[in-house]
Amino acid sequence: MAELSRRSELRVPTIKYYLREGLLPPGRRTSVNQAVYDQTHLDRLRLIRALTSVAGLPLAKVRAVIDAVNGQASEIDAMAVTQDTLIGNVGTDIEVETEDTESAALLDQAITARGWRCETSSPAYKAAVNAVALLSTEELTPILDRLDAYVEAAERVGRNDLEAIGDADSLEERIRGVVLGSLLRRPLLEALVLLAQQHFAQNLNRVEES
Numbered sequence: 532m533a534e535l536s537r538r539s540e541l542r543v544p545t546i547k548y549y550l551r552e553g554l555l556p557p558g559r560r561t562s563v564n565q566a567v568y569d570q571t572h573l574d575r576l577r578l579i580r581a582l583t584s585v586a587g588l589p590l591a592k593v594r595a596v597i598d599a600v601n602g603q604a605s606e607i608d609a610m611a612v613t614q615d616t617l618i619g620n621v622g623t624d625i626e627v628e629t630e631d632t633e634s635a636a637l638l639d640q641a642i643t644a645r646g647w648r649c650e651t652s653s654p655a656y657k658a659a660v661n662a663v664a665l666l667s668t669e670e671l672t673p674i675l676d677r678l679d680a681y682v683e684a685a686e687r688v689g690r691n692d693l694e695a696i697g698d699a700d701s702l703e704e705r706i707r708g709v710v711l712g713s714l715l716r717r718p719l720l721e722a723l724v725l726l727a728q729q730h731f732a733q734n735l736n737r738v739e740e741s
Contacts, residue, residue: 532558535568539576546576552590554579554597574703581710582616592616600702609702611653613709618654634664641678645686688720 536543549555555575558566578600582593599612635651638660642649649656666675674681696708 532566532568535572535576538573539580541576541580549576549579552594554594571701571703574701574707578703578707578710581707585714586617586710588616596706600706606702606705609706610709611650613706614713615654617710617713618658631660631664634667635660637675637678638663641682644679645682647682647686688716692716 532543532546536546539546546555550557555572558568558572560566575597579593579597582588582596588596593616596609596613596616599609604612638656663675663678692709692712695712696705699705699708
C-alpha cells in the first residue's frame with residue numbers, strides 16, 4: 532500500500548477510501564494485514580486522479596466512468612461515457628438543453644460533408660449545436676461561413692488525440708489520455724490560436740500599410 536501510494540502520488544487514506552467505494556479493486560491478499568498491488572491498480576488510481584484532481588469531477592461521475600471501464604461496454608462506449616462526463620468541464624458555459632433545428636441543420640451539413648458518424652443525443656453534439664446558435668445570435672456570420680474549415684481543423688485535432696493514446700497499455704491509460712488530453716490540450720490549443728491570430732494580424736497590417 533505504501534509503495535502504491537508513493538507511485539500514484541495519492542495518500543494511503545485516499546486509496547483506502549477508493550477501495551471501500553469499490554472504485555479500486557482489492558489487492559491480492561498475502562496475509563491478514565498485507566496485500567499485493569500491481570500495475571492495474573496503479574493505472575486505475577492514475578485514472579481516478581485524472582478524473583478527480585484534474586477534471587474536478589464529483590464521485591458520481593467518476594463512478595460512471597469506472598463502471599464503464601469495469602463493465603462489458605466496448606472501448607468506444609467507455610470513451611463515450613467519459614466524453615459525456617467531461618462536457619461541462621472543458622471550459623464551456625454553453626447550455627446543452629436548447630434545441631435549435633436551424634443550427635443543428637447547419638452543423639449536420641458540415642459534419643456530414645466530412646463523413647462523421649456522431650451521436651446526436653450526446654452532450655458534445657448538443658454543445659456544438661448551441662455554439663453554432665450563439666454564433667448566429669451574435670451575428671458572427673463570417674465564422675459560420677467558415678464552419679467547414681473549423682470542422683476540418685477539429686478533425687485533425689481529434690485524430691491526433693486518439694493517435695496519441697493509441698499505444699497505451701490499458702483501457703484505464705487510454706481513458707486517462709482522453710481526460711487529460713481534453714482538459715490540458717485545450718489551453719495549449721487556445722494559446723496557439725491566439726499566437727496564430729497575432730501572426731496573421733501582423734501580416735494583414737503590413738498589407739494595409741503597403
